[in-house]
Amino acid sequence: MAKNLTTFVKSISVGGSASEFMPADTRDFHIYDATSFALNNCACDYGNQTHNWCVPPGISTATFHIWGAGGPGAAIHACGTAVPSGSGAYAYKTVSVTPGDCYNLVVGHMWCCCAEPGTGATWQTTPVQNTGGSWNGYGKSYVTGTGLTNFCAEGGFSGNSVSCTETGYATTMFDSATAHYGLSPNDSAGGPFRACYYGADGGLRGRKGYLSHNGLGVSSHCNFRAWVALPNCSVWGKCGGHAMLAACCNAQQPHDNWRILMANLNQGYCAGDNVTQAQNWDTAGMGSGFGVSCGGNCHCASRAASGKIRVLFR
């Protein structure tokens, strides 16, 4: 309804409404966004990832968009670094809905996932996503309810530790122009360790993070660049891509690395304590950062992002 308030404030005529400036693919829908994060150590202990969404009166169609969480960051050895984990899968599905029906939304979370630093010096070749490892499917986002069957998006695969003692650490791995994916010595961007989606109308698989060098030579502990997998179709109007994160010696604090990454992405970061920062909706599904340790203690690797679910309905 037009508002002709005064001679000072006039109405916006047809064709000039506020909706014109809203995203065309959301402006005519109701939106329910479901998050998954906690302000303390273990989101899964408190059920922070579970939501119920019930169909309001007058609603006949809903589209569920789901993102699995980013994979768990790998531990960083006393001397070494880590390949960033993979991004979560993304999927969407549209169903007819009945008012009063409720859907169970479970959002993959990124906490409870950081295993203690390992002591081994070999590649961690086994992705823990589907094999009962510490990740154990916690990163998976899914929705159950009428019209949906096995609709889910897996969380990203884990990152992997790279120890200074590994063969080739100072030569073929970090003193060449080859990207290092890390889930096996000959892994590649199209390798098998990528999050999948199921039961959807469409979607995208997760992608891998990788490491490259900085041209400084491996003797420099600032030689490392991590390429972190960005979320799938979640932010900045883009589907995929990587963000670069650099680190020097002993830049191994997981929350600091994540915060720096968020700052690099111009998403801002939290000035609060370490365990609560940068739980960012726009980065949901993003893989982990990384760190570099030059001796001393082991560390957990950088955090990854939680998943999310968006319901568009009308």
Next chain:
Amino acid sequence: MAKNLTTFAPGMSGSVKIGQNDYYNEIVVPASGCTNRCGPRNGDQGVANHVFKFPENTGYFGATADADPVSEIKLWMVNPGSGGAGGNCCGWGAPGSSGAKAVFDINTNMPDGQKCIRMCVANGGCCVADLGGQQSCRWRIMSYDENRCMFLFTTATCGCWECNFYSSSKCNEVCYMGGGSGPVRCWDSKDTCSSSSAYWCNPEVVGQAADPQYVNPDSDVNVFKQQVGYAVAGCCFDNARNVTQVWALNQWCTTKAHHMGVKGLGYDCNNTGQTQFCGAFKAFGGTNPGFGRSGICEAGAGGMAAIAGGGNCYCGSSGGAGVYMVWYK
């Protein structure tokens, strides 16, 4: 107007760069944060008045006066959100209501001396150590001489409180933010707050508007109603951390309702709403209670309820700050 939309994932286009390269854009968050500016429960009205004077020249460097006079001005306004519920019995409440929002074109063809508008745009809110939350400030647009109120938002209605909300008998129960006679939108029959008459806020008395014709935000074209917040009780008596708090957001994604659900963040009894609010808005990279929290991402969102275990009083948080933008070219 630039629109950077993906066609691959409907609904997931990310941010729309509204007005980019087409308009000069001024974004103002007046007195943002947790300041105690004016509100319906104190007498501080008027502190946060702003004046927007129409630009005389939109030309680039070297342009002479009036070489390129302003031809179009748009005013986008998001009213502050209301406060979340506070309480002193063992229970929880619902987030407050979001602030209404509106977009207007400003008539630029005014006589000299009248080319400005005045706005009362108070932010913040007073934490009241009482059950229920704090209603929001009401933004208004005044004429150049302040003799006429041209537009007045209705206040966002505050959150409610319900004792024993996280008990074993409250499985999946939904608590809306308003009382039984308030602006409650019942999506189902579980409007439990209406039966807790001691724990909800009366709507603010309406009577300050120059012209009641303009008070009701009843359009979905350019004036958008407030949206209620609500809370969903978990099952199995898993304490407050299993309750989902659901806010209405004002992020200009839709002409319809936009809600976000956040669980209890791991907190149980005896936390203020401010602690909860700041935690929840880390979803948008928020900061801390005294530093703007989450900027325009929290614009007009309802405040979050406190969690009380009984014996002491805990306040709900203030609502998200109001924001206005002026575009002109």
